[in-house]
Amino acid sequence: MTEDVRLIEEFLQGSETAFNRLVNKYSKKVYYLALRLLCNHHDAEEASQEAFLKAYGSLKKLKEKKYFFTWLYRITYNVCMTQKTRVKYADSLDLAAEVRDLRAGYHIERIEREELRGRVKALMEKLPKQQKAVFIMRIYDGMKFEEIAGVTGLSTGGVKSNFFNAVQKIKSGVKDQYEL
Amino acid sequence: MNCKETNKYLAEYASGPEEGNLRAEIAAHLKTCSKCSGEYKEICLIIKTAGSLKTKNPGKDFWEGYLPALRKKMENKKPGLIKRIAATVSVAVLALFSVALLSSPLILTGKTQKSDRLVTEDEKAMLEGIEEHYDEYADALYGD
Numbered sequence: 001m002t003e004d005v006r007l008i009e010e011f012l013q014g015s016e017t018a019f020n021r022l023v024n025k026y027s028k029k030v031y032y033l034a035l036r037l038l039c040n041h042h043d044a045e046e047a048s049q050e051a052f053l054k055a056y057g058s059l060k061k062l063k064e065k066k067y068f069f070t071w072l073y074r075i076t077y078n079v080c081m082t083q084k085t086r087v088k089y090a091d092s093l094d095l096a097a098e099v100r101d102l103r104a105g106y107h108i109e110r111i112e113r114e115e116l117r118g119r120v121k122a123l124m125e126k127l128p129k130q131q132k133a134v135f136i137m138r139i140y141d142g143m144k145f146e147e148i149a150g151v152t153g154l155s156t157g158g159v160k161s162n163f164f165n166a167v168q169k170i171k172s173g174v175k176d177q178y179e180l
Numbered sequence: 181m182n183c184k185e186t187n188k189y190l191a192e193y194a195s196g197p198e199e200g201n202l203r204a205e206i207a208a209h210l211k212t213c214s215k216c217s218g219e220y221k222e223i224c225l226i227i228k229t230a231g232s233l234k235t236k237n238p239g240k241d242f243w244e245g246y247l248p249a250l251r252k253k254m255e256n257k258k259p260g261l262i263k264r265i266a267a268t269v270s271v272a273v274l275a276l277f278s279v280a281l282l283s284s285p286l287i288l289t290g291k292t293q294k295s296d297r298l299v300t301e302d303e304k305a306m307l308e309g310i311e312e313h314y315d316e317y318a319d320a321l322y323g324d
Binding site: 020023024027028031032035036041045049052053056113116117120121124135138139140142144145160163164167168170171174175 | 188191192194195196198222223226227229230231232233235236238242243246247249250251253254257
């Protein structure tokens with residue numbers, strides 16, 4: 001029995017501490033997925049907590065307890081997909097801090113690299129929600145296409161297609177500016 | 181594998197290991213095709229750049245307060261004592277009303293308002309008229 005399954009069993013028998021442990025274990029992953037999708041801290045905090053609230057309320061309905069994390073990720077994804085963002089193109093990625101760090105060792109090549117990063121970041125944020133979600137889960141979470149399909153409810157082919165389109169859009173956007 | 185097919189799989193190939201036997205074919209094509217090889221490098225640059233973007237850490241205070249904040253929301257979602265009492269009282273009143281309604285004489289005797297309704301003056305006059313002229317009607321209808 002995995003740790004998650006054991007904690008879920010304990011929770012279903014009345015242990016609130018077991019649920020707390022699940023929250024502590026997955027809160028960062030859930031929050032960062034929401035942050036990357038929604039692009040601002042406040043919406044991400046709201047969405048991630050909303051996901052845990054939904055999980056808390058319907059955990060007894062989860063049949064395959066070993067897939068708890070995928071299920072939780074799916075809830076988070078759904079919450080984020082339906083949530084309207086309060087701030088557009090906000091500050092999920094700490095680019096400004098990275099540029100500040102560079103000032104100590106000024107180097108033209110690195111500044112150009114930062115420009116490229118800024119451009120990629122902006123293009124990523126402009127991606128359609130589904131493409132963005134697939135791209136994020138693949139690049140930042142290292143998830144397999146089948147796993148992403150499990151979270152998003154898309155077919156594996158649909159996930160690959162979304163990923164391909166996301167990469168092409170970012171590449172075209174960068175190319176327009178930098179003539180790659 | 182030709183260029184068109186290779187291009188279709190380049191993004192997923194560049195994004196990391198996946199099971200499947202296409203990888204070897206793509207790798208072989210990239211070794212021999214400079215155009216696809218260039219495309220592959222561009223995609224790798226995009227993926228590498230995207231992957232290097234750091235996410236803002238909300239800080240130690242945020243993470244320390246995360247679970248308590250969530251627990252507070254859970255408590256707020258639960259109905260409070262007053263709400264629970266109000267709900268109980270509402271259910272009790274509704275139950276009493278239902279019992280009173282079901283045990284009313286009207287329902288217990290099976291009588292309805294319609295069956296108890298008095299005959300109106302018009303209806304009474306009509307019935308009297310029928311009674312008065314009954315023989316005439318009967319004769320007209322059935323004869324001798």
